[in-house]
Amino acid sequence: MTAVPASGAEPTPNKDTQKKGQGVLKTRAGYAWVGLVAAAVLGIVVLIFILQNLEQAHVQLFTWQWNLPIGVLVLLAVIMGALVTALVGGYRILQLRRAAKKTAK
Structure with missing residues (x-):
C-alpha cells in the first residue's frame, strides 16, 4: 500500500509499484551513443542547409x-570560429594548469 500525501499529489511508489526502467545505470557508453545520434542528426541538418544554399558567392581574401x-561558406565560417574558440580555450587551460602546478609546489 502506498502513502498518499495530504497535498493531493501522486502517491510515492514503493519497490513493488516502481515502473520498469527505473534504476537503470547511466553509463559513458550510453552518453556516447546519445552524442553520436545527436551529431548524426545535426550533420543531416547541415547537409540539407548546404544543399538548399547552392547559389555561388564570390569570396576574396x-x-x-x-x-x-553560400552553404559551404557558412559551414567554413562556423568551422573556423570553432577552431579559434578551441585554440583560445586550450591556451587558457594551459595557463590554468601552469598556475595550479606553481601553487602546488
Whole structure:
C-alpha cells in the first residue's frame, strides 16, 4: 500500500509499484551513443542547409579569390570560429594548469 500525501499529489511508489526502467545505470557508453545520434542528426541538418544554399558567392581574401556555394561558406565560417574558440580555450587551460602546478609546489 502506498502513502498518499495530504497535498493531493501522486502517491510515492514503493519497490513493488516502481515502473520498469527505473534504476537503470547511466553509463559513458550510453552518453556516447546519445552524442553520436545527436551529431548524426545535426550533420543531416547541415547537409540539407548546404544543399538548399547552392547559389555561388564570390569570396576574396587578400589576393585569393574563390567562388563557393553560400552553404559551404557558412559551414567554413562556423568551422573556423570553432577552431579559434578551441585554440583560445586550450591556451587558457594551459595557463590554468601552469598556475595550479606553481601553487602546488
